[in-house]
Amino acid sequence: MAITPEKPGRKASSWALILAAGLAISSLLAPAQAAPAPAKSSLSFYEMRTYYANPGKLETLKTRFRDHALRLFDKHGMTKVGFWLKEDGGDGVLVYILAYxxxxxxxxxxxxxxxxxxxxxxxxxxxVDGKLLAKVESVFMTMADFSPHPTTESGVLLK
Incomplete structure (x- = not known):
């Protein structure tokens, strides 16, 4: 395909566009370089905590986590892995895992x-209106040797 400029100086800009397009296409076709393996996490000890809220207290417990506990976990070096509620919302159960x-x-x-x-x-x-928790269970865990180890970035666990 021939490029014929309609105006003086257009030929150089057309070649620049063709060169840029060629470089973009070649970078897409070039084999991707493997990303470096993530660093193994320094978090090797996990705790699964299960909170059983007193009747009618689960919403207050969730608010306390949102407004206070999550930030204080960070302040005191606790890495949050995740938080779960029973799918049906029954029994006022909150389960969460922290890493250390x-x-x-x-x-x-x-x-x-x-x-x-x-x-x-x-x-x-x-x-003020009564205890939030009826029972707390805590289970200590270490990662199985065949499990992928999560890495951390700014205190957040990554896959």
Whole structure:
């Protein structure tokens, strides 16, 4: 295909467009370079916590998490993996998983969390009309050797 400029100086800009298009197409056709493998996570200790809310208290519990606990988890070095509710919403059950570098780090984080004046005030304010929790279960876990290890970026777990 021949390019014939209609105006002086147009030939150079047409060639620049053709060159740019060619480079774009060749970059799409070139084999992709493998991305570097993500760094293995320094988080090797996990805790699954199950909260059983007292009747009628689940919404207040969720509000306390949204407004206070999530930020305080970050402040005290607890990495949030995820939070779940039963699909049917029944039984007032909240399950969540936190990650830590070690059991010792977990223990230190919880000591600091419970001693935090902001947490103490938030917990007291949310329980003015009665205790939120009937029961708390905690299960400690480590990653199975065949499981992919998540990596972290800014405290957020990545796939």
């Amino acid at each position: 570098p070690s059991k010792a780090a977990r223990d230190a984080s919880w000591v600091a969390f419970r001693a935090d004046p902001e947490w103490q005030a938030a917990a007291a304010a949310s329980e």
